[in-house]
Amino acid sequence: MCPIKNRIGMLNSRELLAEIVEKLSDEPFMEGFKYLKSKRAFKLKTTDGWYMIDLFPSRVPSWQVVSTSDKEVMTDILSIEPIASRRFNLIMDWLYKLLVKHGIDRTNDCASAWCKAKEHGYDSDYLFGLDKCNFEQEYNRLRTCISGLARSITTEYITLEQLYKKTVYPFFKQDPDPYKNGFDWVFEDLYLSRLVDIDNYNNLKKIMMRHLDELKKRGEPNYIKAEHLIPEIIEALEREADIARKKRN
Numbered sequence: 001m002c003p004i005k006n007r008i009g010m011l012n013s014r015e016l017l018a019e020i021v022e023k024l025s026d027e028p029f030m031e032g033f034k035y036l037k038s039k040r041a042f043k044l045k046t047t048d049g050w051y052m053i054d055l056f057p058s059r060v061p062s063w064q065v066v067s068t069s070d071k072e073v074m075t076d077i078l079s080i081e082p083i084a085s086r087r088f089n090l091i092m093d094w095l096y097k098l099l100v101k102h103g104i105d106r107t108n109d110c111a112s113a114w115c116k117a118k119e120h121g122y123d124s125d126y127l128f129g130l131d132k133c134n135f136e137q138e139y140n141r142l143r144t145c146i147s148g149l150a151r152s153i154t155t156e157y158i159t160l161e162q163l164y165k166k167t168v169y170p171f172f173k174q175d176p177d178p179y180k181n182g183f184d185w186v187f188e189d190l191y192l193s194r195l196v197d198i199d200n201y202n203n204l205k206k207i208m209m210r211h212l213d214e215l216k217k218r219g220e221p222n223y224i225k226a227e228h229l230i231p232e233i234i235e236a237l238e239r240e241a242d243i244a245r246k247k248r249n
Contacts, residue, residue: 011130013059013078020080020128021055023139029147044154049087051153052111053146056081060127078128082146084153085111088160091191094240095184095233102229112188113163115152117145164196171207172200178214183223186211187233194241195248 011019021035024042033042033053042053060077092110117124122145128138157163168189176186186208194201212230215223226233 011132013057013076013130016078016128016130016132017055017057017080020078020139020142024143024146027143027147029150033150049089049092049112051150052085052087053150053153054083054085056083075129075131075133078130079125080128080142081125082117082142082149084115084146084149086113086153086157086163088112088163090160090244091188091195094191094236095187098229098233098236099184099226102226104226104229113153113157113167115149115156117149120148120152122148160192161196164192168192168204169197171204175207176211178211178218181220181222183212183215183220183226187237190234191237191241194238195245198245 017040024030025033025035030042030053033044033051035042039052040055040057042055044051058079058081060079087110091112123141126138126142126145128135156166171189190201190205190208193204212223216227
């Protein structure tokens with residue numbers, strides 16, 4: 001990060017973000033995506049859900065930035081941490097309705113899968129000096145990252161079968177991380193299994209029930225709050241998945 005001698009011409013973080021968004025909007029790999037200012041993310045709607053490129057921008061004061069040279073950083077930073085995600089409405093909506101019915105707060109805008117920068121060989125954050133001293137360099141790095149994430153999320157998660165193969169099937173080889181937070185993803189994965197791979201559903205159910213037992217033992221807050229609903233949730237997911245599978249066949 002290059003230092004500055006004065007603050008003449010320095011942008012604020014909102015102005016700099018707007019400039020970055022404008023440039024990204026014109027990139028060929030963002031075709032079809034629409035920038036949502038309220039979410040600070042690019043969204044591409046599909047007939048079965050959406051794709052999203054979140055920017056997660058934040059302002060970082062200069063004193064928190066570690067210089068890569070012997071010069072002091074004298075400009076605040078706009079940090080951008082891009083993450084791509086994919087949502088399939090079919091495997092999310094039924095659980096949202098059930099939880100809301102029982103007074104459990106849950107947004108109905110959650111993703112089904114994510115592509116994170118580090119996992120795809122890119123840096124996780126991009127630091128733009130508000131003085132724009134490194135704008136072109138960082139923009140080119142960010143462009144490369146977002147291009148790769150957009151390509152990955154829109155090719156690796158086109159279908160429910162792809163989602164199942166990448167995010168659920170691995171549990172047959174290795175149990176879920178016992179310290180993974182939350183509990184609702186367990187039922188979303190069970191729903192997906194019953195929808196696209198019903199022959200293996202009972203085996204996955206055993207794996208997931210062991211995981212729920214681990215959550216209970218360590219008192220995972222989200223699990224404890226909804227523990228009494230588990231029989232009803234499982235009954236609902238099996239019913240809803242069976243209905244959806246028949247419609248797909």
